[in-house]
Each structure stands twice: as C-alpha cells, then as structure tokens.
Amino acid sequence: MVRNSVAVIGLDGMSWNILEALFDRGVMPFFKSIVRRGSFTATLKSTLPPSTCPAWTSIATGVNPGKHNVYSFLSISRGDLGFESKVVTARDVRYPRIHELVGMFKAKSLVINLPATYPPEYNTAFKTSVVVSDWLSPEIKAYPAEYEELAKALKTHLVSKVTAKPPKIYKLMEERVERISFETLNVLEKFRPDLMFIVFSEPDWIMHGDPLFLKGDNMHLASKMFNAIDDFIKEIYDVFDHMVFVSDHGFSLYEKGISVVSILKRRGIKARSMGASKPRSRRKITEMFFKIGRYRRIRPLARVVAKKLFKEKYSERIAPYSEFEVLFPGSDPRYIYVKPGLEDVVVNILKEVDLLKVYRSYEVYRGPCVSHAPDVLVEPVDYSYLLLTKEREKIVVEIKKEVSAHHPYGIFVTTGFECDGCEMLETYDVVPIVLYLMGLPIPSDTDSKLLWLKEKPRRYRYSTKWKLLKSLGKGRLAI
Ligand SMILES: [Zn+2]
Numbered sequence: 001m002v003r004n005s006v007a008v009i010g011l012d013g014m015s016w017n018i019l020e021a022l023f024d025r026g027v028m029p030f031f032k033s034i035v036r037r038g039s040f041t042a043t044l045k046s047t048l049p050p051s052t053c054p055a056w057t058s059i060a061t062g063v064n065p066g067k068h069n070v071y072s073f074l075s076i077s078r079g080d081l082g083f084e085s086k087v088v089t090a091r092d093v094r095y096p097r098i099h100e101l102v103g104m105f106k107a108k109s110l111v112i113n114l115p116a117t118y119p120p121e122y123n124t125a126f127k128t129s130v131v132v133s134d135w136l137s138p139e140i141k142a143y144p145a146e147y148e149e150l151a152k153a154l155k156t157h158l159v160s161k162v163t164a165k166p167p168k169i170y171k172l173m174e175e176r177v178e179r180i181s182f183e184t185l186n187v188l189e190k191f192r193p194d195l196m197f198i199v200f201s202e203p204d205w206i207m208h209g210d211p212l213f214l215k216g217d218n219m220h221l222a223s224k225m226f227n228a229i230d231d232f233i234k235e236i237y238d239v240f241d242h243m244v245f246v247s248d249h250g251f252s253l254y255e256k257g258i259s260v261v262s263i264l265k266r267r268g269i270k271a272r273s274m275g276a277s278k279p280r281s282r283r284k285i286t287e288m289f290f291k292i293g294r295y296r297r298i299r300p301l302a303r304v305v306a307k308k309l310f311k312e313k314y315s316e317r318i319a320p321y322s323e324f325e326v327l328f329p330g331s332d333p334r335y336i337y338v339k340p341g342l343e344d345v346v347v348n349i350l351k352e353v354d355l356l357k358v359y360r361s362y363e364v365y366r367g368p369c370v371s372h373a374p375d376v377l378v379e380p381v382d383y384s385y386l387l388l389t390k391e392r393e394k395i396v397v398e399i400k401k402e403v404s405a406h407h408p409y410g411i412f413v414t415t416g417f418e419c420d421g422c423e424m425l426e427t428y429d430v431v432p433i434v435l436y437l438m439g440l441p442i443p444s445d446t447d448s449k450l451l452w453l454k455e456k457p458r459r460y461r462y463s464t465k466w467k468l469l470k471s472l473g474k475g476r477l478a479i
Contacts, residue, residue: 002107003439004241004416007196008098008430009233010059010114012052013204014411015250016043021216027223028230034243040417042425044410046249048364049334049379051406053088053136055248055427056115056199060097062431062446066365068095070116071373073136074275074329076337082320083327083337085274087136088115090122094369096466098197098431103128104462105440107194112184113154114199124470130191135201153183166210167221173202174225181232188239194438196240200229207251211404214253242417242437246430247410253402254386258355260333260378261389264326267349269342271326273333273389274319329374333387336376343375355381355396366447383407419452 023032035041047054047065057070065071075092077084093116099109103125111131117123118137125131132142132150135158142151156179157164157172164172177200184198202225212218237243264271319327326346327337338346343360350358357380361373380387386405388397412425416437422429428447435442441460442453 001105001440002102002194004437005192005194005239006242006244006434006437007236007240008198008244008246008434009229010056010197010199011203011229011245011247011411012199012201013207013249013251013406014247015252015407015409016411018207018214018251019411021219022223022226025219025223027219027226030230030234030237031245034233034237034245034415035413039413039415040419040422042412042423044246044412044425044427044430046406046408046410047427048359048377048408049332049406050249050408050410051332051334052204052248053115055410057093057097058427059246059248059430060099060114060197061093061095062098062428062443062448063095064365064367064428064447066367066370066373067445067447068093069369069372072329072332072335075372076327076329076374077372078337078340079318082318082322083274083324085317085319085327085329087138089118089137090116090120090133092116096124096462098434099129099131099195100124100466101431101435101443101462102195102438102440104460104465107438107440108192109195109197110184110187110191110193112150112180112196112198113201114197124466130187130193134199147187150180150183150187153179156180161205161209164209166206166212166218169206169209170218170221170225173206173222174228177202177225177228177232181228181235184232185235188236192239195434196236202229203247204251207404211253211402214251214404215402242415243413244430244434244437245411245413247412248427249406250409250411251404252383252407253404254384255399255402256384257386257388257392257397257399257403258353258380259388259390259392259395259397260336260350260356261328262392262395263353264346264349265391266395269325269346269349270323271328272319272324273328273331274317274324275330328389331389333389334378335374336378338375347376350376350378353395355385357381419450422450422452425450 047058053073054065054070057068061068070088074085075088099111109129113134115134118133120131120133120141120143123131140151140154142148156176160172261271321339325339356378359377364377365373429450432442432448441458443462444459
C-alpha cells in the first residue's frame with residue numbers, strides 16, 4: 001500500500017541562519033550536501049506563538065491547535081474556583097498524529113521523542129507502531145517494552161540539560177545524541193518502518209543554555225554534537241526512500257524586552273505565572289537525589305525519592321481566580337488565560353501597547369477545541385523584542401545580558417518533492433507532504449492550504465475513523 005518509506009528528522013529550534021553558519025564552518029557536511037543537491041527547501045512558519053509542543057503537534061497532525069488541542073506544555077482548564085493546570089500528554093491530543101494516520105493504512109512506524117506521545121500505549125496505531133515517549137513525559141517509556149534500550153538512551157543526561165553550563169553542556173548533548181543514534185540504528189536493524197519520526201531536542205537545549213552559540217562565538221563547541229546528528233543522517237539515508245528535515249521554530253538573540261506582566265499589574269490586574277514544575281528549590285532537590293542515586297549503596301532509596309519528587313512535578317495544580325485574574329502558563333507571557341468575565345478588560349489594556357499584537361483565541365485557532373485555548377494571545381509586532389513575565393520598572397526594557405529565545409521561522413527540507421510558490425510553509429503542510437511522498441491519501445480536513453493539494457485529490461477521512469475507533473476503545477497499542 002505504501003509507495004515509499006520516509007524518515008522525518010526533527011531538529012528542534014533550528015533556523016536557516018544558524019544552519020548556514022554551521023555549514024560555513026564545515027559542520028554537518030552530509031546534510032549540507034543534501035540541501036545543496038537540489039532538495040526542496042523552504043522556511044517553515046511556526047505556530048502562534050512559536051512554541052515546541054503545539055508546533056510539533058501541528059507538524060505531526062497537519063492541523064492547527066484548535067483541532068488538535070495542544071496549546072503549550074501545559075493543559076489548562078477552567079474550573080469553578082480556578083484554573084487547573086497539568087502537563088500535556090497523549091490523552092489531551094484530539095487529532096491523529098502522522099504515525100496514527102499511516103497506521104490506518106497498515107504502514108509501520110517508529111516514533112521517537114515526539115512531544116505528547118506519553119503514555120505510548122495510548123497512541124492509536126494498530127500495533128504497527130514502535131513509540132518511545134518524549135522528554136517531557138513523567139517517565140520516558142517504550143512501546144513495545146522490548147525497545148526499552150531506546151527509552152533508556154532518551155534518558156541520557158536529561159536532568160543535566162537544565163543545569164549544565166557551557167562548555168559542559170556540549171559534551172553531554174553530544175554523548176546523548178550518540179547514544180540515541182546508536183540505539184535507533186539498533187532498532188532499525190530488526191524493525192524496518194515505513195515511516196520514522198524522530199525529534200532531536202538537543203539543538204533547542206544548547207541554544208537556550210548558551211546565547212553565545214547564537215552569536216557564533218561558541219559554535220565550535222557544538223560541532224561534535226551536530227556532526228553526530230549528521231552521521232546519523234548519513235547512516236539512515238539509504239534505509240529510507242525519502243527524507244524530510246523540519247524544525248518547529250527558530251531561535252534568536254534578544255536585547256530588548258516587553259514586560260507583559262507589568263502592563264497588566266499597573267492597571268490593577270492580578271497577573272501571575274504558574275508552571276508545572278515546582279519552585280527552584282524543589283527542582284534542585286530532585287536533581288540532587290537523582291545524582292545521589294548513582295552511588296550503589298544508597299541507590300534504591302534515593303531513586304524512589306527522586307522519582308516521587310519528579311512525578312509530583314506533573315501532578316495537577318490549581319490556581320484560584322482570587323489570586324490569578326490572569327494566568328501565564330509555564331511562565332510564558334504569550335499565552336494569557338483570563339478569569340471568566342475579565343477578557344474584554346484585559347484585551348483593551350494590552351491593545352493600548354503599540355509594540356504588541358493582541359488576539360482573541362478565535363482569531364488564531366479554528367476547530368472544536370478552541371474553548372480550551374488560552375483566551376488571549378500576544379506577540380511582539382517586531383521580533384527583536386522578547387516578551388517577559390518578570391515584573392520590571394519599565395514596560396519596555398533593555399535586557400542587560402542578551403537572552404536567546406524562540407522566533408517564528410524554522411526550516412524545511414525534503415527530497416522527492418517539487419512545489420512552486422512554496423517557499424514559506426506552515427506547520428500544517430508537513431503531513432500532506434509526508435503522506436504524498438508515501439503514496440497515501442491526504443486528510444480531508446487538513447488545514448494545509450498548499451495549492452498543489454488541488455491537483456492531488458485523493459483524500460481520506462482519517463480523523464472521523466480515528467475518533468470512531470477511539471470511542472470504541474479500538475486501535476490502541478495496548479489497553
Ligand atoms: Zn522547540
């Protein structure tokens with residue numbers, strides 16, 4: 001049924017200017033040869049806001065968050081007394097991902113580190129999928145369990161990615177990529193999928209961890225890690241008929257910021273952040289216990305305590321409306337949840353600031369899950385400004401030490417696809433392209449507006465079938 005096999009390689013946070021700077025320094029020579037050899041290349045515009053979880057979910061579904069229901073790292077619902085917040089998991093996703101789509105045509109898939117795939121058993125893929133859940137999962141798990149070694153590889157230096165500083169972080173991330181590549185290649189020896197979807201989070205982590213990388217100063221420190229990804233690409237190049245390279249957003253340095261929380265607080269609005277993680281002290285203790293767990297004699301107890309603390313991070317938390325008239329989930333000021341009844345007030349205050357673009361949820365998202373979306377979204381008119389949740393003396397501030405953060409433009413590269421007028425792609429365009437490369441029909445309700453889709457009329461109502469199977473409790477990897 002499947003005409004071609006496809007490997008989708010995700011490079012989290014990669015933008016063209018960074019990739020070209022790496023190529024210029026002789027890094028990733030094999031990938032460079034693919035890009036230069038006449039592959040199709042485009043800029044990929046991220047979701048609004050450009051954030052990892054919704055962007056990857058849109059890339060993997062072909063629809064906007066209003067249909068797939070993933071808006072940020074957190075799932076926020078509005079209770080009677082306050083906002084309820086928890087980390088997004090596969091249970092929150094309301095639209096089939098690419099491995100679930102191809103599973104309906106009995107295509108085999110291998111999915112590694114795609115956000116919101118935990119618990120892996122919950123993915124509806126007709127036992128044709130091997131799924132290893134992502135770094136955000138309460139525990140990284142493989143389905144089927146025989147692929148546990150790959151899950152272990154994905155745990156390599158996971159805790160240290162938030163604590164390690166340069167140059168150490170580069171060494172750790174290099175070891176991590178090597179371990180994941182090695183175990184993935186092992187899996188490919190015995191399991192030949194029609195579709196592989198792997199996300200390398202490490203580029204995003206080093207760019208968050210070291211602004212000097214984006215300045216070009218520390219790029220040499222990252223060359224081994226990027227070359228390890230390049231070696232992996234080289235290894236699998238002949239295994240699959242086609243390759244797709246995609247990032248969920250880009251990265252940039254910021255010297256100026258706009259304090260969204262100050263705008264609201266000055267007008268008497270109780271605006272606060274709430275994350276899924278516990279305060280810093282709790283995180284430090286968790287990491288300490290993980291570290292102690294390396295010593296054999298105290299390992300059992302230390303591990304139990306660390307796991308308990310780690311899991312607690314993901315339990316549901318409640319933010320009462322009496323203290324939270326505005327909630328920024330995960331300290332992200334671009335998403336604004338508003339206490340019921342105050343929406344117009346908040347929108348009007350924010351709209352007075354010329355440097356901001358302000359949207360109501362229904363202006364950005366379309367679909368049955370919009371009622372679950374943040375009430376208001378903001379982005380800077382000019383992406384040289386970073387939006388901040390910390391309260392500042394002034395609303396617009398100079399950031400003393402440059403900060404690296406996401407920006408909206410990522411990359412897209414593929415072999416075997418031609419398209420005129422497709423220089424700028426949306427996240428929603430990836431699924432139709434991958435399915436087209438595989439020779440499978442396009443989802444009838446995709447949000448992709450690519451013109452070439454008009455010439456490829458074979459469509460299929462994947463989501464209707466998926467919802468039916470889910471309601472019957474069928475198709476799960478395991479129950
Ligand atoms: Zn990302």
